[in-house]
Amino acid sequence: MSRFFPWLIGAVLIGLPFVYNSPYPLHIIIVVLIWSFVYTSWAVMGRFGLVSLGHGGFLGVGAYVTALLWNNFGLSPWIGIPVAMVAAAALAVLIAYPCSRFRITGHYFALVTMALSAIVLQVITATRDVTGGSLGYTPQRIAGGDSLFAFQFTAKETWYWIALLVWGLGLLVRWQVERSMMRYALEAISEDEDAASAAGVHVTVEKLKITALSAAMTALGGAMYCQYQMFISPDTVSGISASLQMVFASVVGGIYVLIGPTVGAIITIMLAEVLRIGFGTAAVGWDNFVYGILLVLFIIYLPQGIVGSLQAKFMGKKIG
Amino acid sequence: MLEVNGLVKRFGGFTAVDNVSFKVEQGEILGLIGPNGSGKSTIFNMLSGFFPPTAGSIRLQGQELAGVPPHAIIHQGIGRTFQIPRPFHRLSIFENVALAGFYGQNRPTRAKAFASAERALTLVGLPLDRAAMVDGLGAAGLKKLELAKALATEPKLLLADESLGGLDEHEMDQAADMLNKIRNELGVTIIWVEHIMGVLMRIVDRVMVLDHGEKIAEGLPSAITGDPRVVEVYLGSDATAVQAMAAARG
Numbered sequence: 214m215s216r217f218f219p220w221l222i223g224a225v226l227i228g229l230p231f232v233y234n235s236p237y238p239l240h241i242i243i244v245v246l247i248w249s250f251v252y253t254s255w256a257v258m259g260r261f262g263l264v265s266l267g268h269g270g271f272l273g274v275g276a277y278v279t280a281l282l283w284n285n286f287g288l289s290p291w292i293g294i295p296v297a298m299v300a301a302a303a304l305a306v307l308i309a310y311p312c313s314r315f316r317i318t319g320h321y322f323a324l325v326t327m328a329l330s331a332i333v334l335q336v337i338t339a340t341r342d343v344t345g346g347s348l349g350y351t352p353q354r355i356a357g358g359d360s361l362f363a364f365q366f367t368a369k370e371t372w373y374w375i376a377l378l379v380w381g382l383g384l385l386v387r388w389q390v391e392r393s394m395m396r397y398a399l400e401a402i403s404e405d406e407d408a409a410s411a412a413g414v415h416v417t418v419e420k421l422k423i424t425a426l427s428a429a430m431t432a433l434g435g436a437m438y439c440q441y442q443m444f445i446s447p448d449t450v451s452g453i454s455a456s457l458q459m460v461f462a463s464v465v466g467g468i469y470v471l472i473g474p475t476v477g478a479i480i481t482i483m484l485a486e487v488l489r490i491g492f493g494t495a496a497v498g499w500d501n502f503v504y505g506i507l508l509v510l511f512i513i514y515l516p517q518g519i520v521g522s523l524q525a526k527f528m529g530k531k532i533g
Numbered sequence: 534m535l536e537v538n539g540l541v542k543r544f545g546g547f548t549a550v551d552n553v554s555f556k557v558e559q560g561e562i563l564g565l566i567g568p569n570g571s572g573k574s575t576i577f578n579m580l581s582g583f584f585p586p587t588a589g590s591i592r593l594q595g596q597e598l599a600g601v602p603p604h605a606i607i608h609q610g611i612g613r614t615f616q617i618p619r620p621f622h623r624l625s626i627f628e629n630v631a632l633a634g635f636y637g638q639n640r641p642t643r644a645k646a647f648a649s650a651e652r653a654l655t656l657v658g659l660p661l662d663r664a665a666m667v668d669g670l671g672a673a674g675l676k677k678l679e680l681a682k683a684l685a686t687e688p689k690l691l692l693a694d695e696s697l698g699g700l701d702e703h704e705m706d707q708a709a710d711m712l713n714k715i716r717n718e719l720g721v722t723i724i725w726v727e728h729i730m731g732v733l734m735r736i737v738d739r740v741m742v743l744d745h746g747e748k749i750a751e752g753l754p755s756a757i758t759g760d761p762r763v764v765e766v767y768l769g770s771d772a773t774a775v776q777a778m779a780a781a782r783g
Contacts, residue, residue, distance in 0.1 A: 394643065397632040400623045408619035411581065413607035413637035413686055 226377055230370040239369045245475075245482050246376035247437050248462070250383040252474030254430035255459040257387050258423045260468045262319070262403035266456040267308060267326030270333035271301040271428040273451025275435025277337060277344060280352045280445060283363070290364035294436045298429040304329070305428035306421050313417040316406070327453055334452035349446035352439065364440050372441050379437055383430060384471060390423070391471070399423060431459075454501070461508045467518025476520050534559045534722055535580075535690055540589035542575050542746075549575040551746040552589075557690070562716055562723045564733045564754070567743035568766060573726045574616065575746075577692050580724070581613040582606035593690065608639045612688030616726075618675035620667045626678060627663045630654055630685045637686025646685075653684035656718070657711065673704045677711075684715065691715065693725045709736045730767070734758070742766065 230239065255268050278297035282288040288296075308329050312322055337344045344350055355363040366372055390396060398419045401409040406416050439445045449455065458481070466477025485500040492499065515522050535557040542550040550572040557563050565573050578584040580591060582603035591598045593609055601609070621629050630653055635646035654661055657677040670678060683691055693712060700708060709732050715721050727733040734740070734754040742750040742757060744766045750757055757763055 394632070394635045394640075394646070397624060397628055398636060400628075401621045401632055404621050404623060405619050407583065407603075408615065408621070409632075410603040411583075411607070411613055411615070411619075412633040412682060413604050413635075413639065414632070415602075415604045415636075 223381070227374070230373050234370055236369055239373055241482065241486065243369065243372050243376045243441060245478050246373075246380040247434060247441065248482060249475040249478040250376075250380045250437070251431055251434035252459050252462045252466070252478050253380075253383040253387055254427055254434055256463045256468045256474045257390060257430065258427040259460070259463055261399040261423065263399075263420065263424065264319075264323045264460065265326040265424075265427070266323050266453065266460065267305075267329035268428070268431050268459050269330035269451045269453060269455035270326075271305065271431040272435035272438075272455055273330075273333045273337060273447065274301040274304060275432030276439035276445045276450040277350065277435075278432075279436040280350055280439050281343065283352050289362050290436065290440060291362070294364075294433060297436055298432045301432035302425040302429040305424045309421050309424040310417065313420045318406075327456065330451060330453050330456045334447050337447040337451055344447075347447055349444055351444050354443065365443070376437065376441070379433065380475070383434075384475075386426070386430065388471060390426075395419065395423070458504070461504045463518075464508060464511050464516075465518055467521030467524075469517060470520040470524060473518050473520045477518070480519070534594050535724075536590075536592040537580075538590045538592075540576065540579060540591065541587045542572075542579060542584060543587045549746050550579070550586075553743070553746070553748050554589075555741055555748065555751065557722055557724060560716065560720055560722055561739065562712065562725060562737045564737035564740040565724055565726045565743065566728075566730060566733065566740060569728075570745075571743040571766075572746040573743055574694065576743075577613065577694050577724075577726060580606075581611060581692055604636070607637045607686050607688070610687075610689035611692065612637065612683035612686045612690070613692040614676075614679040614683050614694050616694040618679040620670075620675060620678050620682075622667050624667070625663060626659060626665045626667055626670070627654070627661065629667065629678060630659075630681045633682040634685035634687075637688075649685045649687055650681075653681040656684060656715070657681045673700055673708075676700065676708060680711065680715075684719070684721075688721060690722045690724070693723060705732050709733070712736060730758075 233239075251272065255265070258265065275294075275297045278300050279290050279293040282293040282296060283290060308326060311317070312325055317325055338346050341347070352365075355365050358367040359365065366375075398409065398414045401412065401414060402416050402419060410416050435450050438450060462477035462481045463474045464477070465480055466475065467473030481500075481504065484503060488496045488499050488503075511518065517525060537556070538554045540550055540553045541548070553572070553576065555563075565576070567573050575584065579586045579599075582598070582601050582605065585600045589599065593611060596609060598606060598609060598611070621632070624632065627650060630650040631647055634649035634653070635641070635643065638646065638649065651661055657680050659674065659677050659681055667675075667678065680693070683693075712723055712725060713736050716723055725733060725737060737754060739752065740750075740754050740757045741748060742760075742763050749762050749766065750760045
């Protein structure tokens with residue numbers, strides 16, 4: 214039974230728009246799927262104690278590089294997105310290499326990467342002639358609205374399937390990492406770098422591999438968000454708040470569990486939506502306030518997150 | 534197989550290891566002894582790549598290893614244990630050893646790494662159960678795990694760092710026999726650092742004695758125990774005085 218369970222869920226998810234395609238709920242689901250993918254991308258490395266607050270930067274690179282290449286050079290996102298992913302991975306290596314060499318780990322690693330997201334935000338804001346600055350940026354719409362070449366689609370159902378595919382791929386990548394020898398190495402590194410290298414692990418290489426992978430995935434998420442919303446602003450796809458959002462959602466859902474970041478995305482987006490609909494403009498910024506408090510409570514009382522804690526309680530599974 | 538020449542390590546103005554040279558023959562167990570701070574661990578850390586030497590050369594079967602980083606040293610065939618066991622608690626016992634089997638042999642197939650891990654676990658006498666966690670192990674179990682991790686890398690030369698601290702007499706004897714078995718069955722050459730002289734003397738072929746970073750004696754265990762400089766280092770200069778007085782009185 215449990216072997217078929219994921220396939221059953223998968224079939225239900227793929228079939229969903231045929232049965233139910235009310236625009237607003239579908240929009241929320243698409244947004245949840247895209248952010249779930251982004252949070253999963255963060256957790257791919259965050260789960261090994263590599264807590265990055267720089268992923269807002271990678272998200273921004275993904276979104277802006279794709280959009281800028283399209284608007285300025287007419288380069289299809291089919292090429293632009295891979296370019297953006299490579300750029301994000303390169304940026305990740307640029308930051309992670311010195312961190313690894315000089316043994317900047319834990320809180321200090323978080324601080325260095327936090328500077329990265331701040332820098333990306335500043336660069337986007339400062340180069341307003343090119344990026345539109347804090348006013349945001351819009352990829353040029355193709356005539357007619359739908360184009361595979363431009364990666365622009367008007368139908369919500371299309372976006373739903375794209376987001377579902379990307380999210381599924383994200384889970385698959387993370388699952389592969391979790392069952393690879395790389396997990397052994399990264400767990401070992403997170404506990405004791407010297408003992409890991411005495412076992413033959415090239416600590417820097419392993420760290421760079423997972424960081425580059427995580428950054429490239431996050432950039433893909435940023436590009437997806439950009440293509441779907443057709444509008445990006447530095448506040449939503451870069452900067453420290455975007456980074457903190459990833460950490461918060463992943464921690465709430467549970468970073469050690471495959472589905473944890475997805476559950477985190479559902480909870481945070483629902484919370485934001487409920488506050489927005491319930492209180493309107495009176496509640497602007499409340500979600501961040503609530504996140505902050507919840508984050509502290511979770512780290513103290515439920516460090517394994519909601520899914521992780523439930524698993525520990527009902528299945529006797531201890532993870533992390 | 535191992536040739537160390539003029540090895541020096543300075544930390545700022547302090548010379549931890551001063552111009553030490555020695556050789557280890559294939560299949561030999563060399564005991565490395567000396568009081569605290571005599572430079573034993575520093576030599577180990579240089580041999581295993583954790584400290585780059587200030588000067589000198591380390592050759593394993595003709596290959597220069599001075600300054601090579603730890604993970605690459607393992608790939609050349611030098612495995613090490615740590616004085617205080619450093620297991621990975623988030624991995625199971627099997628995964629700890631399999632990790633060393635996989636990365637220590639520079640990524641062979643998973644099957645080969647797991648086979649090495651199983652062989653190492655069997656040899657040291659730990660369970661092959663894949664899910665058994667590290668937290669259930671006592672002091673003796675952790676030492677075994679440390680050894681299994683080093684063996685899973687399939688080393689030619691094993692550096693065993695004060696592997697017997699914190700064990701009772703029976704466990705010490707067992708551990709000493711284990712090293713002997715590793716040498717005899719796997720043909721692994723061993724350098725064994727130990728505080729406790731008695732148990733070491735029973736197993737080793739040769740002993741090298743360090744004091745204040747210098748080699749003060751080297752030879753057969755029987756010859757070393759009678760060496761006045763070694764006695765002085767281990768029992769203090771008073772002992773030599775006492776011995777001298779005893780000799781004078783006839």
